Amino acid sequence: MKLVVRVKLLPTPVQAAALEATLRACNEAATWAASVAFEKEARRPLELRKHTYAEIRVRWGLGAQAAQHAIKKTCDAYTTLKANLRAGRYGRPGTRRHIRAAGKPVAFRPLAAQPYDDRMLSWQHQARTVSVWSTAGRLKNMAFTGQAEQLEFLAAHRKGESDLVCQGGKWFLIATCEITEAAPNSHPAGFLGVDLGIVNIAATSDGARHCGRRINRKREQDRKLRSKLQKKNTKSAKRRAKKYAGKEARRNKDINHKISKRIVAEAERTGRGIALEELTGIRERARLRKPQRTTLHSWPFAHLGSFIAYKAKRAGVPVVYVDPAYTSQECSQCHHTARANRPSQAVLSCRVCGFVDHADHNASHNIAHRGWMAWVCGAQSTAPELTLIAGVLDAAEPVTASDDSSSKPGHSRPGS
Template structure:
């Protein structure tokens, strides 16, 4: 399976200037190649190369491999655009948006990612440096850093191209790694049920709860600050609002990584699979008071599910998605279902058998049971091979 590892570069000011000039030159060349492809209707690499290769090398001073990448990026962009137009992303054929999008050449952002193959980039893992091509010549000894676990994966499993990107004033190399998958556990002894929610981001059938109360309070404060900044409307206020939004997204991602890691590790340790509720339509199904709707709509539940899925795939743990309808009203002991079984958000009390449990744990037991029944009936694991940041 594929994982993406992001290594942070630590260039000197001179090296950073060379990287910036290279990124701008490569994207300008790719934009020019895309315009030539549009005008000459040459949207395949071989045909476009005849019209653009020599001039790209001479005009922007790109090397042979960099020029080839600029041409390929332009062709790939048109392939993606064609697929999006066909899929209806830009409206129906003949609509204003469709006509406007298809009637002009593709343009690349000045700081768009630039691919590097092994001829343009080499890694020295022992010294944690890279040698990288630029328009100012080859830079040697550019330091990089990252988490120890990610750097070990990078050293052992990196394959193919790496992308040079600049984000927030920092430089990164994003490398693709091919990780060997463990053999899927075809005979799990049971399933860990995972119930997703607002008060508790996730609750498992093992009794674990990952509370969201403190996180939600912090997110509410961040939203209030962003709202004030947006109302102010100045350039500095907009920059600060964007900074707050990025900070919240990184914090949410980190929390989802930690939760998914613990859930998968416990399932692997005990020889069980993982049962998740089907997230499709969760926003439409949930009936919440107005203050809670923003919290539900802004928390990346799909991201948490995808993190669990790819970590499970890596560990050989089967994952089953089940219909979570009425799991909060169904008794996990006698399976009597009634709305009155849940008198409050946190409390479940069955009206028939008298079973009392925390409501989220009761739901997670029902999800685990449905996952097991689906597996017994022959359902296959739904943990896909994903391309995600490790």
């Protein structure tokens, strides 16, 4: 399977200027190629290369490999756009947002990431330096740094392309690493059900609840601050908004890493698989009150699911996805399903057998049961094939998760 390691570059001012000029040239060329692809409807690499390769080489002074990557990046962007349009992420066909997304060429940010292959980038792991191609020539002896575990992993497993990225004025290389997967557990002792929600981000059938109350309060404060700065619209407000840009996303990713790591470790320790909800299209199906909509649309549930999937794949833990319909209204003891079983958001009280439990815990048991039944009926692990995971390796993550189980339980889960 493939993972990535992000290492920080330490360029001199001259090298940094050359890297910036290189990214700008590559992205200008890719944006122009995207307009040609849109005009001529040539969105395959070979077909687009016939129209753009020679001019990109002459007009922007890119090398052969850089020009090839700019063209391929353009085609990949159109492939992604087509998939997003088909999945409904820009609304339904005919809506203003859908028309705006499909009716104009793709454009790249001036400092968007640029892929580098082994012909354009070479690593000297002992000296901790890299040699990078640029429009100003080869930049040699550029230092890089990172955590010791990451650098050891990079030296042992790096294979394939690396992306040059500029974030907040700092330069990074995101390097692809190929690792051997653990032998999958073909005879799990059972399944650990995971119920995803808003008040409780994740609740497992073992009784663990990763509470999101404190997280949601902090996110609400961030939204209010962002709105206040946008309304003020002064230079200092813009400077402060830029400082805090991406802070919430980084916090969410860190929390999802911790939660997923704990869930996978528990499943591996007990020899079980993991059963997750299939939440594709949840934003279209869920009907929530207005105050809950922002929380639903902003929390990265798919991100958490992908983290669980790839960590499980590394550990050899099978993962299956089940239909989440009515898991919060179904009694996990007698399996009677009725809306009346939910007297409140946090409690399930079965009208037939009288069983009472926390709604999230009950739903996770139903998910675990459905996961086991799917496995018995012949379903194999449906963890998606991972290509890249943005961020750092698990070796740099804390082992413990932010679990606030002592707070009062609450429940507001999407889609059921």
